Amino acid sequence: MSLLKVTGLGKRFGGLIAVRDLSFSLDPGEILGLIGPNGSGKSTTMGLVMGVIPPDTGSVRLGGTDMTGWAPHRVAKHGVSLMFQHSRPLRRHSVLENIELALLPDSLWNFVPHPRVARRAREIAERVGLEEFVERWPETLPYAHLRRLELAKAIARDPQVLLIDEPFAGLTMAEMREFSALISSLRDERRAVLLVDHNVKGVRALVDRVLAMHVGSKIAEGTPDQVMSDPTVRSVYLGGSLDGGPETADRGAVAGPPLLQVESLRVHYDRAQALDGVDLEVREGELVSVVGLNGAGKTTLFNAVSGFVAHEGFIRWRGESLDGATPGAVARAGIVQCPESRELFGDMTVAENLEMGGYHLSREDYARQHATVLALFPILAERQRQTARTLSGGEQQMLAIGRALMTRPRLLILDEPSMGLAPLVMEHISTAIEALRAEGVTVLLGEQNVSFALRHSDRVYLLEQGRIAWQGAPGAFAEATGERYL
Amino acid sequence: MQWLRSPRLWVAALALVAMVLLPLWVSEYVLGVLTIAYYFGVFAMSWDLLFGYAGEVNFGPTFLIGIGAYVSGMLNIYTSVPMVLCIAAGAVAAVIAGVLLALPALRLRGAYFGLVTLVSVLILQTVIVLFASYTGGEIGFSVPSILSIDSGVNYYYALAFMVVSGMVLLAVARSPMGLILQATGQDPLGAQALGFNVTKHKLAAFCLSALFSGLAGALTIFYLGSVSVNTVVDLAVTVQIIIAAVLGGRRTIVGGALGAIFLIVAAEYLRPIGELSNLVVAAFALIVLLFIPDGFLGLFPRREARS
Numbered sequence: 001m002s003l004l005k006v007t008g009l010g011k012r013f014g015g016l017i018a019v020r021d022l023s024f025s026l027d028p029g030e031i032l033g034l035i036g037p038n039g040s041g042k043s044t045t046m047g048l049v050m051g052v053i054p055p056d057t058g059s060v061r062l063g064g065t066d067m068t069g070w071a072p073h074r075v076a077k078h079g080v081s082l083m084f085q086h087s088r089p090l091r092r093h094s095v096l097e098n099i100e101l102a103l104l105p106d107s108l109w110n111f112v113p114h115p116r117v118a119r120r121a122r123e124i125a126e127r128v129g130l131e132e133f134v135e136r137w138p139e140t141l142p143y144a145h146l147r148r149l150e151l152a153k154a155i156a157r158d159p160q161v162l163l164i165d166e167p168f169a170g171l172t173m174a175e176m177r178e179f180s181a182l183i184s185s186l187r188d189e190r191r192a193v194l195l196v197d198h199n200v201k202g203v204r205a206l207v208d209r210v211l212a213m214h215v216g217s218k219i220a221e222g223t224p225d226q227v228m229s230d231p232t233v234r235s236v237y238l239g240g241s242l243d244g245g246p247e248t249a250d251r252g253a254v255a256g257p258p259l260l261q262v263e264s265l266r267v268h269y270d271r272a273q274a275l276d277g278v279d280l281e282v283r284e285g286e287l288v289s290v291v292g293l294n295g296a297g298k299t300t301l302f303n304a305v306s307g308f309v310a311h312e313g314f315i316r317w318r319g320e321s322l323d324g325a326t327p328g329a330v331a332r333a334g335i336v337q338c339p340e341s342r343e344l345f346g347d348m349t350v351a352e353n354l355e356m357g358g359y360h361l362s363r364e365d366y367a368r369q370h371a372t373v374l375a376l377f378p379i380l381a382e383r384q385r386q387t388a389r390t391l392s393g394g395e396q397q398m399l400a401i402g403r404a405l406m407t408r409p410r411l412l413i414l415d416e417p418s419m420g421l422a423p424l425v426m427e428h429i430s431t432a433i434e435a436l437r438a439e440g441v442t443v444l445l446g447e448q449n450v451s452f453a454l455r456h457s458d459r460v461y462l463l464e465q466g467r468i469a470w471q472g473a474p475g476a477f478a479e480a481t482g483e484r485y486l
Numbered sequence: 487m488q489w490l491r492s493p494r495l496w497v498a499a500l501a502l503v504a505m506v507l508l509p510l511w512v513s514e515y516v517l518g519v520l521t522i523a524y525y526f527g528v529f530a531m532s533w534d535l536l537f538g539y540a541g542e543v544n545f546g547p548t549f550l551i552g553i554g555a556y557v558s559g560m561l562n563i564y565t566s567v568p569m570v571l572c573i574a575a576g577a578v579a580a581v582i583a584g585v586l587l588a589l590p591a592l593r594l595r596g597a598y599f600g601l602v603t604l605v606s607v608l609i610l611q612t613v614i615v616l617f618a619s620y621t622g623g624e625i626g627f628s629v630p631s632i633l634s635i636d637s638g639v640n641y642y643y644a645l646a647f648m649v650v651s652g653m654v655l656l657a658v659a660r661s662p663m664g665l666i667l668q669a670t671g672q673d674p675l676g677a678q679a680l681g682f683n684v685t686k687h688k689l690a691a692f693c694l695s696a697l698f699s700g701l702a703g704a705l706t707i708f709y710l711g712s713v714s715v716n717t718v719v720d721l722a723v724t725v726q727i728i729i730a731a732v733l734g735g736r737r738t739i740v741g742g743a744l745g746a747i748f749l750i751v752a753a754e755y756l757r758p759i760g761e762l763s764n765l766v767v768a769a770f771a772l773i774v775l776l777f778i779p780d781g782f783l784g785l786f787p788r789r790e791a792r793s
Contacts (some may be wrong), residue, residue: 015544049678052675052678052679071678071683073677073678073680073681073682073683073684075678076680076681077681081681084679087678088671088672089513090665090669092668092669093665093668097665100665101662101665101666101669101680102660102680103666104666106681106682106683106686108663108686108687108690109663110661110662110663110665110666111657111658111662111663112662113661113662117662153680157681371660461516477520
């Protein structure tokens, strides 16, 4: 009998369906990879299993016990551990104390430290390779070791099921191998592991089975090879064939003078290198796309341009340096980002969200721009008085683009506009992007859906682990990078 | 005996000896000021257990203190219960009132817990004024019993109470329970994923904080010989407690006592300049908050990382 059994799980947030009728099971000693692009419902699924998010429908059973609707601490006590993607250790306590914390009983009478706890904490530290670091402060640890600390805490609960969220993000190849070996050792202890990651590539060697999700639903399940060759999975990740299609005719003629120039851009978060020497150029009137898997650094690149994250290297806007410019100044200069997370004002209506984008325009300009946006997305006109939170995923994306357009940007940065959208909705966004392109709006597009990007681009950059791995015309992409993308 | 080599321990021991010997040198007036400062120190230390460890901003410490003070005071005036039992009853009442307040409030997230505790103070204040015939209203009332008429004895009562309270609170904060509390305060989701019932642990911290706040409130009025809204309930007292705890250093417990002594003594020193003294103290507090947000104790190097 399977250990963890999830049946018909569903969750809705306002107008957005995060998880739809999801079922899967997990046996002791089995590692299941849960993959899907951003917005596909992976994290929500984890939250539903852990009890962090109460499900609307369906059930979660562990070894015959129905845990549906339980509080997270009860689920944890029953034998489920969650390893978070971001480590948040207690900063003023040593590594050992952080592991000891995980070993303490949930009782109010924890006044005297138990020697058994300290001994067990040391054993676990040794097990994950932290024995030399037990007395150190977490903040002095290398990045990869913080992951080990999180794993140590999860193991300390002696769980039957481990939920592991994106364990490899930000790790080097060598660190990934070491960490894989650690996760693999859990299988030998007959623990079941649910491993969440963006793509099959990273988890292929580690997992027994893969479950692929898209827009909240299961689209494939099987061995890694089966899932990787599944046509639905391929179309979700690549969006169909890699040929640019008829629209990739040479549009070099439309390109004007350079608007945005990025040179040897480096960004790091704590000790994780997110961008490592990126060069990129966007000329007036062009649609340039940056493609790459989630975690490759696309959003970081856009955030550096928008002035949200500190960086090394040069960013020039119409020939002038943007060093030290605040996000506000960058936006006023004409670079407007429509972020992947959309960042709508959820409690404001559609009309108010659009107004926020165009507040600085004169009355005539505002009216003209407003009309343009509504012509581009007619559905927004119907939804004027509805709050943004209640819109569906596709409508939210349209509103986010519409709001960005209300600022009349000279360069529009679109970060993953296709994220989490069903194919039909994606077509609406496609049409809108083509319309923008016809009007000569300069666009910098970030996408993990390659064919979506290729269809609309004048030029393409491929970003891999913080570096530009390839650049050129969309027509040449398939031949140059071929099948290695997935 | 590694702890014998801790410089902090030696500083604390020296300070304690100095505080014990102080009555040999200083006037009764100074002792009176310090007595109040010590009780105030317990207010601030209890508050730090919630703010520094459980991660909850309690804007209503004077709700707990006030309940402790008024319940013990009214028992003393209307019944023949001995003073010691009045004090104990005040402390128990503070814990009960604290649980009744915290149970619903802890389910709320973020700033709402703070707002509920803030409102609790206003409600208590209104109730006291509304039932003025029993509570003495805004003026308050005198209590028949008194701890002692000797300022030296009063000083030692306050000192002993502060030291014992501080040691208990510090022991809890440094124990495994303190570790769980900090985890629930800093990362509630992470703590739950480790199997900890966050509400239960926060409630326990709230009870402990209420116990010492209520005790300190009751002792304060039997030292002063009177109880009034201005001394134990008013929001101005809450603000003083928060400033004291933050000045001394968040997540240190001892910092609360340090900050309280500093605030009370400074206000006394500056009394000759009148209303201006409040401004000077407030300006100083602002500078500390802006430039050394970790407070006085934050100036000392913390336990070094061993590598």
